[in-house]
């Protein structure tokens with residue numbers, strides 16, 4: 091199975107609002123794309139990967155935030171919609187489209203999200219902690235929002251300077 095190319099910030103596809111996944115897509119290759127995205131995400135050492143990050147301006151993402159016992163927890167969210175978010179968590183966040191950049195981002199501690207699975211069936215998930223952070227981060231990608239946009243002004247300026255340095259030294263390609 092071929093790995094997909096992960097696009098880097100500031101590729102315009104990362105800043106565009108993704109199109110909803112249409113009903114016919116579920117029968118036409120969505121499953122294959124999802125498998126390729128999982129493989130690409132695992133190869134890159136990430137816990138989440140959204141369609142815009144592989145150049146597809148569409149609303150879906152894959153994630154695998156391992157369970158407490160270390161078991162994998164593969165999940166696919168198509169046309170995700172945050173129904174409820176509460177609480178706060180502050181922690182470092184990274185993104186496969188921002189290689190080498192980790193920065194503090196405040197997120198909700200708990201989310202309830204509605205989405206469709208890879209077959210088009212509706213489901214709801216109630217998630218906390220890192221899984222909630224990941225759902226919020228990846229749903230943002232579907233909306234053309236990157237984690238830079240969620241940082242405080244100070245952290246964003248620090249992040250932008252670091253990106254410039256990485257670009258200059260060729261570590262951003």
Ligand SMILES: [Zn+2]
Pocket residue numbers: 184185186187227231
């Ligand atoms: Zn990301």
